[in-house]
Amino acid sequence: MTAPRTRIQRRNHRLIMDAALEVFSQHGYRGSTLDQIAARAGLSKPNLLYYFESKEAIHRELLTDLLDTWIAPLRRIDPAGEPRAEILAYVHRKLAMAREYPRESRLFAGEILQGAPRIEGFIRGELKTLVDEKAALIRAWAAAGRIGAVQPYHLIFSIWALTQHYADFDAQMRMILGDGQDPTEGAEAHLTRLFERLLAPEPR
Amino acid sequence: MTAPRTRIQRRNHRLIMDAALEVFSQHGYRGSTLDQIAARAGLSKPNLLYYFESKEAIHRELLTDLLDTWIAPLRRIDPAGEPRAEILAYVHRKLAMAREYPRESRLFAGEILQGAPRIEGFIRGELKTLVDEKAALIRAWAAAGRIGAVQPYHLIFSIWALTQHYADFDAQMRMILGDGQDPTEGAEAHLTRLFERLLAPEPR
DNA sequence: GTCTATAGAAGGATAGAC
DNA sequence: GTCTATCCTTCTATAGAC
Numbered sequence: 472m473t474a475p476r477t478r479i480q481r482r483n484h485r486l487i488m489d490a491a492l493e494v495f496s497q498h499g500y501r502g503s504t505l506d507q508i509a510a511r512a513g514l515s516k517p518n519l520l521y522y523f524e525s526k527e528a529i530h531r532e533l534l535t536d537l538l539d540t541w542i543a544p545l546r547r548i549d550p551a552g553e554p555r556a557e558i559l560a561y562v563h564r565k566l567a568m569a570r571e572y573p574r575e576s577r578l579f580a581g582e583i584l585q586g587a588p589r590i591e592g593f594i595r596g597e598l599k600t601l602v603d604e605k606a607a608l609i610r611a612w613a614a615a616g617r618i619g620a621v622q623p624y625h626l627i628f629s630i631w632a633l634t635q636h637y638a639d640f641d642a643q644m645r646m647i648l649g650d651g652q653d654p655t656e657g658a659e660a661h662l663t664r665l666f667e668r669l670l671a672p673e674p675r
Numbered sequence: 676m677t678a679p680r681t682r683i684q685r686r687n688h689r690l691i692m693d694a695a696l697e698v699f700s701q702h703g704y705r706g707s708t709l710d711q712i713a714a715r716a717g718l719s720k721p722n723l724l725y726y727f728e729s730k731e732a733i734h735r736e737l738l739t740d741l742l743d744t745w746i747a748p749l750r751r752i753d754p755a756g757e758p759r760a761e762i763l764a765y766v767h768r769k770l771a772m773a774r775e776y777p778r779e780s781r782l783f784a785g786e787i788l789q790g791a792p793r794i795e796g797f798i799r800g801e802l803k804t805l806v807d808e809k810a811a812l813i814r815a816w817a818a819a820g821r822i823g824a825v826q827p828y829h830l831i832f833s834i835w836a837l838t839q840h841y842a843d844f845d846a847q848m849r850m851i852l853g854d855g856q857d858p859t860e861g862a863e864a865h866l867t868r869l870f871e872r873l874l875a876p877e878p879r
Numbered sequence: 880g881t882c883t884a885t886a887g888a889a890g891g892a893t894a895g896a897c
Numbered sequence: 898g899t900c901t902a903t904c905c906t907t908c909t910a911t912a913g914a915c
Binding site for chain 2: 497498499500501502577580581583584585586587591594595598599602603619621622624625626628629631632633635636639640642643644646647648654657658660661664665668669671
């Protein structure tokens with residue numbers, strides 16, 4: 472499916488993408504069926520395949536859309552800004568994404584968990600280039616003593632791990648905290664404190 | 676399949692479990708086929724079903740075995756020990772598990788990602804009880820000023836997120852670091868530093 | 880554009896020979 | 898205990914009416 476033209480086409484296209492995101496993010500690619508997606512979209516199965524060439528095409532477009540937004544928060548780290556504030560702001564952007572786009576986070580996590588066969592090109596290309604660039608920046612900040620001595624790549628991985636955990640492992644956290652509780656409730660304060668302490672210049 | 680008796684039965688049982696762990700952890704339950712498991716175990720598909728009642732039975736036994744070992748490191752936190760040393764030791768045990776049992780970690784992660792339908796009982800029961808107990812201990816340590824003021828549940832979630840990330844997102848980290856690099860290489864030092872700073876008593 | 884009906888392939892499980 | 902052959906269900910995808 473290329474660019475949809477009419478209003479109804481755009482609407483159905485969007486309905487399918489949203490339903491597919493819901494289903495794929497919960498059950499994975501193989502675990503999801505066109506019937507599930509069709510039911511959730513309120514369309515018939517053949518109608519899905521009128522809008523998309525195949526099940527795989529739906530999944531592929533979902534991933535493509537995701538990767539664009541996924542990489543944006545990291546790109547916004549400003550070399551001219553105050554180091555600790557820049558990194559803390561990045562943490563908060565990532566946490567906000569986990570809260571606002573948990574399905575996207577889980578879809579991405581599922582892909583990586585399986586060895587990232589479908590997004591290997593993105594990771595080795597666009598993402599690696601950006602991470603290399605920001606890691607060099609963080610290394611320079613640390614060398615200048617503006618933040619504590621931290622391994623740049625591991626710092627970035629830690630930010631990913633800690634923020635995405637609130638989307639990807641949401642089910643587990645809710646079961647442990649008790650059902651009324653929102654796990655992201657205290658996350659903001661906790662992660663702010665964690666990264667402020669980690670990044671404080673030496674000696675402490 | 677209950678307890679296998681003969682030597683050959685034990686051997687095949689183990690071959691199947693190992694093959695199933697490999698396949699299930701990479702492709703998820705629905706994404707895995709008995710053919711894949713049989714091929715990897717070097718047995719025929721019907722022979723698998725001589726040892727196990729069904730595909731689901733294999734998966735169930737895999738999960739049951741996993742959960743026992745999964746909970747062990749947390750249990751070993753000693754209320755009588757030195758708080759920071761105890762928590763740091765827990766971090767290292769968890770990191771070691773991620774390194775030694777990455778397939779188990781990914782199998783577990785996949786279950787949570789899907790909403791944990793098959794292990795909900797374990798999480799709400801055994802795991803929650805243990806986490807509640809250790810969270811109370813950490814809260815007492817913080818109240819006594821022996822560690823910094825930290826939210827106990829978020830501390831535990833952070834340990835899980837940071838250590839398991841090295842197993843669950845291994846593919847992504849390798850692609851970004853470059854293929855020769857082992858992501859867990861610098862992890863030990865990075866996480867030690869991170870948690871030492873986080874747990875340092877106030878004021879810093 | 881949307882539906883019902885169905886073709887065709889894949890996968891879990893069983894029958895039955897050895 | 899292990900295999901080949903096969904049943905039966907599920908799922909993707911298409912045909913064709915409206």
